[in-house]
Amino acid sequence: MSVARNIFAEVPENSRATEEAAQFVETVTYADLPEEALRIGTRCLLDGLGLYVAGADHEMVEILKAEALDNAGRPDALLLDLAARVPAPMAARVLGTSGHAHDWDDSQVSTDPAHIYGLLTHPTIPPLTASLIMAQKIGNVDGRAFMLAFLTGFEVECKISEWMLPQHYMSGMHSSGTVGTFGAYAAAAKMLGLKGDQLRWGFGIAASLAAGIRCNFGTMTKPLHVGRACENGITAALLAQRGYTADPNALDGPWGFFAVQGGGVSEGKLGQGFGRTWTIVEPGVSIKPYPCGVLTHPTIDLMLRLVTDANIAPDDIEGVTVHAGTNILKPIRYPIAANHLQAKFSLPAALAMIALARKAGKREFSDEFVQSDAMQAMQRRIRTELDPEIEAQGFNVMRSRITVKLKGDGEVAGWADERYRGGPENPLSDADLEAKVRSCCEGLLDQAGQDRLIETAWKVQELPDSGVLAQLLRSAP
Known part of the structure; x- marks a missing residue:
């Protein structure tokens, strides 16, 4: 009762x-x-x-x-x-x-x-x-x-x-x-x-x-x-x-x-x-700009910014730590993605794509790419860590930060932008949306079909x- x-x-x-x-x-x-x-x-x-x-x-x-x-x-x-x-x-x-x-x-x-x-x-x-x-x-x-x-x-x-x-x-x-x-x-x-x-x-x-x-x-x-x-x-x-x-x-x-x-x-x-x-x-x-769980998107954008701004090559990376709260770490639950479906719910997989290709699109979210030796090895250099300070701030936005440790000496780090790309405060432009649609149709509809x-x-x-x-x-x- x-x-x-x-x-x-x-x-x-x-x-x-x-x-x-x-x-x-x-x-x-x-x-x-x-x-x-x-x-x-x-x-x-x-x-x-x-x-x-x-x-x-x-x-x-x-x-x-x-x-x-x-x-x-x-x-x-x-x-x-x-x-x-x-x-x-x-x-x-x-x-x-x-x-x-x-x-x-x-x-x-x-x-x-x-x-x-x-x-x-x-x-x-x-x-x-x-x-x-x-x-x-x-x-x-x-x-x-x-x-x-x-x-x-x-x-x-x-x-x-x-x-x-x-x-x-x-x-x-x-x-x-x-x-x-x-x-x-x-x-x-x-x-x-x-x-x-x-x-x-x-x-x-x-x-x-x-x-x-x-x-x-x-x-x-x-x-x-x-x-x-x-x-x-x-x-x-x-x-x-x-x-x-x-x-x-x-x-x-x-x-x-x-x-x-x-x-x-x-x-x-x-x-x-x-x-x-x-x-x-x-x-x-x-x-969405990326074909994976939206909770990963601010972190993917941050990783892209870090490797691009510092011109970090895959071989330069010794390890990556993603700091986040349980709102992200529990749903995004695969520590190592064995296939493209698991990769959609794996921060190590998504960030490994960025480290290797500086892209995380339809091609990268494929079994061929995810199961490659390079992807499997890079995922093992990336780990997630519960951050008590982020956890204490609540779950009203998607908060995370990344630390990239470089081989030799040095590291780069940063916080994800809460005004994430694709969200209402930072939407894709109509041109970006059309480009996404064309990437969806690639290999399935010809140019004329995409135009129609x-x-x-x-x-x-x-x-x-x-x-x-x-x-x-x-x-x-």
Whole structure:
């Protein structure tokens, strides 16, 4: 009984989050979208399209495509880069996994010191995937309706993630798999025009389907969390449309999602509501320059600055020590990366890439590069160390420092910039974003295909049929 009372105490009895979420999805209009939300959302769309292409030939995605083809049914939507069409949930599983395959998709930002910066959700891929798949299934969904559905799902996902206590992530749940389900559901429900009880039932279905645990970080299953969030969100919307019932208040109450998975909610935040301030604008979103966990990014930039400014060659390095807090060292958990998936959660791997190549991109995050003798040897010169002073400063930003000991005599050291590259305070320029998209597409789309993808994404609001976006992911138009 004491456990039940503690859970209930974390979710106010008067919580109406499910009802308010449903009302928001049902009533929000294109005219309600702030211009800045549309601008940033278009950037997230372009980034996401590039990421779908980047993951299309990954082994994990090829396995999922083969599984989908073996079980194909109703031809709702394209199967990523193939000409084949499969049922919407199945197409979403593959597309969503591809978008997260390289861990290069954007990160939600929170300025609340109660949260651990960087440990919320990857907000774009679930609602973008649902919007892209449902636009094909429904047909003739114009660009404005597409962006409305995408940004509706984005807002619902981020607010739920922000309102939950950090216990959700720290207890081992992967927010992009759990909360991402609600983002995909809200986007799909908006496109389907769900209303009233159907909308609230869909939230209940999504709440029971939401899943993903952090033990699978560094494996193929981590990106599958996002693919399943996309699949399950669409499934929840389609079932609700048919009249499938669920608890109409599934976010709230002692046995609702907030209590059971979230460890409760911040009562003071529930009054923020949905769409009064748009999370994509304030506090914003980080578009990643590197295909790895965002918690590594400030440290990667610092390492790049140190070796570049001092012109340090790989053979000059005797050892590197990374000083950080548990907010970084626990999630970024591999001391030596044996493959490219582990490297995405390894500071020694990421910094070894910089030491050897002064780059940490798609080529460096490959098994061929990570498993090379040079990379394996360099990783063993790099160690992490818990810094009590950094730990004591809290987790509202990503703090770290590096000491590089040089062979012979001497060292260089520095602190990571808290205004990290890609974050809302230091965003990638549009030109840098386009360059990232081209690097995602390298070897998969030719120059003309890359041009079409970029040009079409920028003018998404003018499209008479947003379903054409899915065709841009293929080598042939």
